[in-house]
Amino acid sequence: MRIHVLADSDTRWKWGAGLAVGLAPGSEVHAHMLRGRSTPTARQLAEVGITPSSITEATLAEFAAAPVLESADVIILGTVGGATHAALHALARRFAGAPYRPILMTGYVGVVYEKMADGLLLRAGADIVLANSPFDRRRFTEVYEPLGIPASSIVQTALPFLDERPYDPARTFAEHPYTVCFAVQPSVPADRNGRMYMLRRAISHARLRPGRDVLVKLRSKPGEATTHVEAFHYQVLAEQLDEPLPPNLHFVYGNMSQTLDRTDLLVTVSSTAALESMHRGMPTAILSDLGVREIHGNHYFTGSGCVTDWTAIDEGAAPIAHESWTVDQGIRSTDPFGELRNRIAELRGRPLPPITPYYTAASAPEYVGTLLRRRGLDPDGSPGPGAAAARSRGPMRRTSRRVLKVAYQFGVQRVAPKIQQWGGV
Structure with a gap:
């Protein structure tokens, strides 16, 4: 075909x-x-x-x-x-x-x-x-x-892209420690304060739980674009912090399925990655810290049993999605x-x-x-x-478009946040 x-x-x-x-x-x-x-x-x-x-x-x-x-x-x-x-x-x-x-x-x-x-x-x-x-x-x-x-x-x-590999809660941690993956989204939350809050909570969790690995799973590198514009890239925000990052916190890129292979708890606001982790039977946390709101998309998960917050995660929360909910959402489809x-x-x-x-x-x-x-x-x-x-348009014109696109994204992700920071926005 x-x-x-x-x-x-x-x-x-x-x-x-x-x-x-x-x-x-x-x-x-x-x-x-x-x-x-x-x-x-x-x-x-x-x-x-x-x-x-x-x-x-x-x-x-x-x-x-x-x-x-x-x-x-x-x-x-x-x-x-x-x-x-x-x-x-x-x-x-x-x-x-x-x-x-x-x-x-x-x-x-x-x-x-x-x-x-x-x-x-x-x-x-x-x-x-x-x-x-x-x-x-x-x-x-x-x-x-x-x-x-x-x-x-x-x-x-x-x-x-729902992977068939099931999560094994009884696996040993000989190869890596218990791993928490925060799956970020380019535009949820959209504002700098909300994104800085999420970053600080991930950092705080890494400090509170030094025996865990905390992954911040990024969708695109600074200067790249995805479906939505990412005005405040988490890695760029991390560079603006005064304090050093804890050694057990890591920014990672790459295939989401491969990242989930080493994950024990998926944390997100409303990323589709939550469906991937739920499909595997993996603990999944849908964050309510900034409210359960249509603009954030986390209202979609209210029936899953996975809506929680960073404080509960700090204390050990690791919710599993309700079976009936996952079936109705097509997460457990056999064919x-x-x-x-x-x-x-x-x-x-x-x-x-x-x-x-x-x-x-x-x-x-x-x-x-x-x-x-x-x-x-x-x-x-x-x-x-x-x-x-x-x-x-010839190759030179297409190349110019690429250059302009990268320049625009650099301005959105790096220059604009600095200006807003200086202006107290």
Whole structure:
């Protein structure tokens, strides 16, 4: 099977590539990186651990026009809602009237805790919209059916990066001490004070528990981007502290699954890493120190039995998620790709209907026009005025864009925090 993955960040490439490999092991997987602020670096791509048959970097217009899509069996749209909707319009125009077109699939990289209706309607029109759990399937159906969108497009699966290796609570610690991993997020919390608080509590825990290793698991290095802008990088904040860090506290990068292999307690505000640790049966702490709030996403975990705080962790708390909750969240799925494989086989065996995004230039002209213009497309899905300029950019122009992106991120992560610190912000 030939599967093409469009991704706009390292996280969504990890999701799309993992989905492709899990769906059809041995498939030919092609990577298309959407050119933009969060285009992953070579290091970020290598960290995922999946090597594609080919890799390109393109605008949305360039991707939709790519000749290689003619032979694609499946296209996985691993992009934010607006880009996914624009891609549906561009691909609808590309394959209009064609006797054959690939199956279009999209979904969510992690838990869906905000803007659910907005995100679902932007993804409507794909042949398959993935729900990561029975809970999500019920919620997605409640949005689609009243609006006349076929609920048959919703297919239940599970997050493809949930590792099968179970946590062994009886293991010995000959190789390493009891290890606490604080899985950080680029934008939760978003403000400097909140992030400094989290860093200080991790440092305090390391000092209170000198027999433990405390890992601060970072998503991206200073100057790199991921799905969300990280204005106050934890490693940069640590450099601004007056006191030295305890020797048992370490900043780590790399594959999350490999980090969990040495972890005994996963601590986070609301990172998807919590689903990975819960899947393994590992103690998982969802922090409530800054409140259980929709803006933080930790409200999603209220039924898990894992909501706690740093003080309780200092005192030895190591909560285990309730079994009933993990089952409903798709964390304990025994055959995550079974239904999806069946649906793919069914769709491949018959002519596919025209691609019909939910929003059109007639039903939502302002909304659709804005979404598409931002991504270099006209309201009918054709390349917009900026597309020709984008195609003409040579290697030097692309290199300049990379330099400017790194410079911007350096300013956000290092210069701006200093200015705010001096100004007492």
